[in-house]
Ligand SMILES: Nc1ncnc2c1ncn2[C@@H]1O[C@H](COP(=O)(O)OP(=O)(O)O)[C@@H](O)[C@H]1O
């Protein structure tokens with residue numbers, strides 16, 4: 001079996017003229033064959049007692065978290081709570097010092113590389129949009145799709161009708177159906193974020209990790225993003241880190257509050273909002 005490679009690397013290999021975003025670190029999630037992920041009694045992601053230290057500072061401190069298949073989970077908490085580090089551990093970017101992390105019942109994330117985890121079906125959207133600015137919306141979606149379906153070959157081959165349909169459907173879903181031929185660099189900030197979400201979706205990830213997806217969006221864009229996430233939940237499992245509490249309020253089912261690297265509180269929004277400890281460390285500020 002060939003070693004899975006990151007889609008971005010592949011796109012860059014295929015066309016040296018293509019440039020990713022500034023940090024160049026986007027991960028496009030991939031799905032393995034149907035049925036390979038055994039979600040057992042319903043949980044798709046289990047973290048147990050995960051600890052991560054940076055120079056003796058515990059960014060994660062025995063973090064335990066279970067996410068059910070199809071859930072839309074919001075993660076909130078003050079700056080430095082460990083939210084991004086949690087995503088880094090799930091996606092293999094950062095190694096945990098101890099604990100366990102499973103995708104489904106059987107896939108041990110702590111033994112996998114970042115590209116292997118992406119290939120297994122965990123996609124991640126970083127804060128900054130990292131679309132290919134000089135290429136059209138259509139081409140961005142096409143590249144993301146082909147990086148998954150045909151990683152080593154015919155990036156220039158003609159699209160078949162199923163592929164054209166997938167691009168059209170994704171464009172529709174992310175609200176860019178009328179903008180498929182526009183250069184990505186000309187899109188608004190919110191539209192770029194949607195495009196990048198589309199580039200993840202077209203690879204059919206099982207789990208999508210979204211770090212502060214509505215930061216910098218207008219109110220209207222934020223509203224549309226809430227609708228999109230509500231639509232995607234069920235079909236995908238979404239883990240959303242966000243500080244915008246109006247947005248969280250709109251989409252939240254279960255909310256997890258991280259503080260000092262562990263779960264401080266977890267439950268329905270109304271319950272978490274009224275938790276005295278949560279008010280003290282985060283909401284009351
Ligand atoms: N690569 C790193 N090296 C050193 N310290 C880090 C690194 N990544 C995160 N940290 C520290 O770990 C803590 C948790 O950070 P982070 O996960 O980014 O929090 P959040 O996303 O909740 O704001 C912070 O104190 C941060 O400074």
Ligand SMILES: [Mg+2]
Nearest residue numbers: 083084085211
């Ligand atoms: Mg963060």
